[in-house]
Amino acid sequence: MTKKKNTPKASPKTKGFRFWPWAIKISLVLIAALAIYCIYLDSEIRHKFEGQTFELPAQIYSRPLELYAGAPLSRDQFIEELKLLKYRKVANPAKPGEFSASATKVELYRRPFLFPEGLEEARRLLVAFDGDRIDEVYDSASGQPIAVERVEPQLVELLSASTDDQDRIFVPLGQMPQLLPKTLIQVEDRNFYDHIGVSPLSIARALWVNLRAGHTVQGGSTLTQQLAKNFFLTREKSLGRKLNEALMALIMDLRYDKDRILQAYLNEIFLGQARAQAVHGMGLAARFYFSRPVQELTPAQIALLVGIIKGPSYFDPRRHPERARERRDVVLKVMVENGLIDRSVYQRSVMSPLGVTKERSLVSATVPAYMQEVRRELAGVIKPFINKQQGIRVFTGLEPLAQRALQTSIDSTFPKIAGNKPLEMAAVISDPRTGLVKAMAGGKDVNFAGFNRALDARRQIGSIAKPAVYLTALSDKKFNLATVLQDKPIKLQSQNGDVWEPQNYDRTFSGQVELVDALAHSLNVPTVNLGMQVGVPAVLDTFKALGVNADLPPYPSVFLGTAALSPWQVNQMYLTLAKQGQEIPLATVSEVTSGSGELLWKRPTKAVQTVSKEGAYLTDYALTEVMNEGTGRYVGARFPGKILAGKTGTTDDLRDSWFSGFDARDVATFWVGQDNNEPANLTGATGAARIYSSYLDHRHPISLRLRPPANVVDAVFDDNGHYLGDCNRKGRLLPADKRYLPDVDCDRLGSFLDRLFGN
Structure with missing residues (x-):
């Protein structure tokens, strides 16, 4: 029998010896894994900070307001525009965004603005007025006259290319009011400039307070941790997310200086909800809540924005004004206790109202029809720049006062015209100097973003077409305004044997009529006689020269407007007439720059003389007679002493009502009808011209100054x-x-x- 050998047991010393190598190995693996993970996080952070930090929307601006001697602008209209731009009326303008006014003068402290041509600093201006025009523009400091000055444009829209429903306006830290980051640090992270991205003391203090309360009442996150959470992580409450947040904060603090982190925070922080869009950053929040640039925030407004960081929904000043006010006052107390404001400012601030605007919108203007055309233009010529740039700045021809006058005229007048009929309408207003579109309505509901009749509805234009016939004749040496035209029954036979017997609107004939009167009273038969004398091909060439890019019927009926055009196309035609025969294509976009101001694209602005300037002048003169004694006399009589030009248009069976005309400032086209092409039972004079008249009520027309060419x-x-x-x-x-x-x-x-x- 063999005896078992006793295997000696490992001593405690041997056990310990075997454990430590494994512990060291595991520790090294964990350290390596952590290092690799930190390298990964560092890569993610660098990609965010050193690439395109934010998804920035395209900023769409209206046109800047040009100020120069002779500009068609009254004192009251100028003040209206300043109020739209949220300038504040004071006794003596002392800082940007303020103005004062006397009976004939307005003094303003113009805000700094990065125009397509470059940055223009803040400047005090004095603008003197003479009736409905600017008399002179002066530099307030020197008293010297200024040839041309501009007031910054209005932010109209933000076009976001991202899918995260976030909008922001990036503002560099150096352009923030100093009180804002100082207040933020005192309220959210007093040791921001001293800690390493995380603050163990703050975490311990928050843990102790929360344990005593039995629930979470205080957070220990630094600004850097909050930024890490907002940039990279979810709002999930878990230990893993918190560890990630701390690691990222440590890496950010190690790699980037404090000011860069603070700048990112101020532009990233979530501050509210504008319907479907999340409001991020102080730049956009200042406009969302107060409709002013962040640089012009008061101490009370800064306190409110910093205060609602704690809970943008809970402290929403529009839904919960009392909560918001209490929170604002808590922040104001922190500000005065830390010497950021003095006691007098504190007292004024806590007594002030919240001052939040009523509109829950990121921008103050709502122009969906206009923006449809902006998007079309951006998607065409300018699309390559959008793909390469974030936060591009798009400058348009939109004129806020013109758009507001258009909307007001539609709201007040269209229901009276339509009655119970299911009518629709459209309008295009353009600038006769530049060809940029100032205002647009795609339907009776100006805020509707659907089918845009101004751009896409093609309707027969009726007598709106007649100026093309008369321009063709007046450009020919055989005709002048006094040429006698026959006004007797006529019959025209086509090649297939069809007989056309054009009639005047009232079914009567005068025998003969002078050319100027035939156009003024929109007589059909004399117009057809004149058209037959100059020929259909010549009239079609004139339409093309006026900028009408469409297939027109090559028949005599084209003289009376059987062509189907959109209001946009009709406005193009009358724009060329208003420019005395110089064509420049209608457009909404004038310039596109990068976010830093680099000019990416500029619209060509050279107008081309496409028809006889003498013929165009004589046609324009005849169109003023339309308004004096012809079919537009209802409008003309309502503005005595004003020289206006225009033409009414009515189609068969009263299906379409048109008006198109111009004064010194606007070229306007209006259409009224039914979408199903049923009769509207309105003439041009009783429909579209009435809305134009209402538009002029709010717009205040400026007389034309028709300057005859040398040969006239x-x-x-x-x-x-x-x-x-x-x-x-x-x-x-x-x-x-x-x-x-x-x-x-x-x-x-x-x-x-x-x-x-x-x-």
């Missing part, structure tokens, strides 16, 4: 359209192209007239 002179004609020369005969005074006036022998003319009339 005043001439006297008799009742039969004969030029009387300088023979001192009584007749009708009309402008005419002197190159095409015949030589007149006064002696022979006198003897002829004496024989004719038996003198």
Whole structure:
């Protein structure tokens, strides 16, 4: 029998010896894993901070307001615009965003702004007015006159390219009011500049307070930890998320200086909800709550924004004003206790109202129809720049006062015109100097973002087309404003045997009529006779020269407006007329810059003379007669002393009501009708022209200053359209192209007239 050998047991010393190597190995593995994980986190952080830190929306601006001697702008209109831009009226402007006003002058402290041409610093200006025009612009400091100055544009829209429903306006730390980051640090993280990204003391203090309370009442996160959570992590409450947050905060603090972290925080922090869009950063929050730049926030407003960081929903000043006020006052107390404001500022601030705007919107303007065209233009020529840039700045021709006047006129007048009929409408307003569109309505509901009739509805234009016929004739040496046209029944037969018998609107005939009166009273038969004399091809060429890019019917009916065009296309036609025959394509976008101000794209602004300037001037003169004594006289009579030009348009069976015209400031086109093309039972004068008249009520028209070309002179004609020369005969005074006036022998003319009339 074999005896078992006793295996010696390991001594405690041997056990310990075997445990430590494994412990060391495991520790090294964990350290290596942690290091690798930290390297990964560092990579994520660097990608965020050193790449495109934020998804920045495109900022869409209105046009800047140009101030210069002679500009068509009254004192009251200027003050209206300043109020839209949230300038504050004071006794003596002392800082940007303030203005004062007397009976004939306005002094303002213009805000600094990064225009497409570069940064323009804040400046005190004095603007003097003479009626409905600017008389002079001065530098308030020096008293020297200024040739041209601009007031910053209004932020109209934010177009976000991201899918996270977040919007923000990036503001560098150096452009923040100093009181804002100082207050933030005192309220949220007093040791921000001293800790290493995390604050063990703050964590321990918060843990102790929470244990005593039995629930979470205080957080221990630093600003850096909050930034890490907002940038990279979810709001999940777990130990793993908290450890990630701490690691990232340590890495950020190690890699970046405190000011850069603070800048990121101020532009990232969540501060509210604008319907579906989350409001991030102090720059956008200042506009969302107070409709002003962050640089102009008062101490009380700064206290409110810093205060609601703790709970943007709970302290929402619009839904819970009492909570918000209490929280604001707590922050104000912190500010005064730490010497950030003095006692007098504190007392004024706690007594002040919250001052939050009523509109729960990121921007003050709502222009969906206009923005549809902006998007189309951006998606075309400018699309390559959008793909490469974040936070681009888009400058448009939108004029806030024109858009507001348009909306007000529609709201007040359209229901009276429509009655119980299911009518719709559209409008386009453009600038005769630049060709930029100032205002637009895609339907009777200006805020509706659906089908845009101004751009996409093609309707027969009726008598709106007639100026093209008359322009064609007046550009020909055979015709002038006094040319006599036949106004008798006519029949025209087509090649297939169809007979067309055009009629005047009232079904009567005058026998003959002077050309200027035929257009003024929108007579169909004389217009067809004139069109047949100049020819259909020539009239079609004129439409094209006026900027109408469309297939038009090559038949005589085109003289009376059987062509189907959109309000945008009609406005293009009248824009060229308003510019006396110079064509420049309509557009909404003027410039695009990067977020830092680099010019990426600029719209060509050169106008091309596409039709005779003499013919265009004579046509414009005839259009002023439309407003004086013709089909537009209802509008003209409501603004005595104002020189306006325009034309009404009505289609068969009263299906479409049109008006298009211009003063010195606006080219306006209005359409009223039914979407299903059923009769609207309105003429151009009783429908579209009434809305235009209401628009002018709110807009205050500025008289045209028609400047005749060198070849146009005043001439006297008799009742039969004969030029009387300088023979001192009584007749009708009309402008005419002197190159095409015949030589007149006064002696022979006198003897002829004496024989004719038996003198």
